[in-house]
Amino acid sequence: MTEIADIALDAERCWEAVAARDGGSDGAFVYAVRSTGIYCRPSCPSRRPRREQVAFFALPDAAELAGFRACKRCAPREACPADPAAGVVAAACAVIAARLEQPPSLDDLGAAVGMSPHHLQRTFKRLVGVSPRAYADALRLDALKGRLRAGERVSEAIDAAGYGSPSRVYERADAQLGMPPAVYRGGGKGMQIGFTIVDSALGRLLVAATGRGLCAVSLGDDDEHLEYELRAEYRMAEIVRDDEIGAAVGVIQAYLDGRRPSMELPLDVQATAFQRQVWQALQAIPYGETRTYMQLAEGLGNPKAVRAVGRACATNPVSLVVPCHRAVGSDGKLHGFRWGLGRKQALLDMERKGAAAG
Ligand SMILES: [Zn+2]
Incomplete structure (x- = not known):
């Protein structure tokens, strides 16, 4: 999953410029509105959102990386970057976007935009929030998501988005896509x-x-x-x-808080039949206990499916309610938890204590 750019902009001054529809600030930053998913230049004539709905980004590319789309009314991408360094970084973003199948090395990128690799790396990170390499990864993943959402077949979408092989995507799908490509295809449409x-x-x-x-x-x-x-x-x-x-x-x-062992809450999640089976098996593990991925696979009558079980655990969108933290490696060690291993340990400790207290 890509990170939200943490851009060191002076939010108060940005907000003043937005409130005043200050055309002189166009190109210095863009503002994005969470409730609409749209980002604008400061002078956009559209109605002003509430302050708490707004995030600021130094570059349109950073706003897009965080999942926002450009406003059609004010065309923020067409504003000329106010800061020369921002112009260089925007150009670097364009170079990366044009070469997704073979992302340029940092040296090549620096040569293409006329900035030393070291300086480019730092400036890029400052303005976009991630390194050029992470940016390239994110764009490629976006391309894949776009194709999956459009309903393209998984194998073709993976090919067209410039991934060498499907296995590379599946390896990283848990961490980056949040769910396997086939499931992602739905994208929550209509929800x-x-x-x-x-x-x-x-x-x-x-x-x-x-x-x-x-x-x-x-x-x-x-x-x-x-x-x-x-x-x-x-x-x-x-x-x-x-x-x-x-x-x-x-x-x-x-x-x-350790005050309620069971949570029988209704779910509305998109899942494959197999994921559903695994999640149900997880919900059947008693409070305070754990099962290994192998035990879960065997319980499903498919001892060979250990890895798939692990993947289904890792793609569980409803932590706690589907207690994927109760699944552990066959060595008894905690392997991966989307919300942090420290939290997994804390959950298990809390449950054991609660179960022992009866
Ligand atoms: Zn706008």
């Missing part, structure tokens, strides 16, 4: 999702639901990143902040 982010015993807790049930439960340190991941996973869905999302949030918080 209406409300979400909220609250404090919990294990950090910030995002809970998202449709009218039918929970579609995402995730833990993290940074609200923006949590929201970004939700939007990346359900790119085609209509997503709005809804702090009145219902009783589920309290139930999950109580669970994290």
Whole structure:
């Protein structure tokens, strides 16, 4: 999953420029509106969003990396970069975009835009938020997602997005795509999702639901990143902040406080039949206990499917409620947890304590 660019812009001054529709700031930064997914130049004539809906980015490319689309009304990409370094970085972004199949080395990129590799690396990172290499990876992944969303066949989409082989995508799919390519194809189309982010015993807790049930439960340190991941996973869905999302949030918080062993909450998740089976098997593991991936695979009558079981655990979009933290390696060690190994350990400790206390 790509990171949201953490650009060191002076947010207060940016907001003043946006509020004043200051044309002199066009090209210095863009502002993005979370509720609409659109980014604009400061002088855009459109209605002003509420301050808390807005994020600022030094470059249009950084806003797009975070999943925002350019406003058709003010065409922010056409504003001339105010800072020469920003112009160079924008040019580097364009070079990378044009060569997705074979991303240029840092040396080649520097030569193409006329900046020393070292300086380019630093300036790029400062303005876009990630290194040129991570940017190339993200664009390629976006290209793949776009093709999958358009309904292209998985193998053809992988080819066309410039990946050497399907296995490379699948290896990284858990971490980057958030779910296997075949599942991603849906993109949450037609779903209406409300979400909220609250404090919990294990950090910030995002809970998202449709009218039918929970579609995402995730833990993290940074609200923006949590929201970004939700939007990346359900790119085609209509997503709005809804702090009145219902009783589920309290139930999950109580669970994290060790006060509620079981959470029988309705789910509304997109999954393959196999993923569903694995998730049900996870829900059947008693509170305070663990199973190995091998035991889970055997329980499903398919002992060869250990890796696939691991993958299904890693792509679980509703942490805690589908307790993928109760799955461990055959050596008893904790392997991977999308929301951090430290959190997995803390969850297991909390459950063991709770189970022992009866
Ligand atoms: Zn605009």
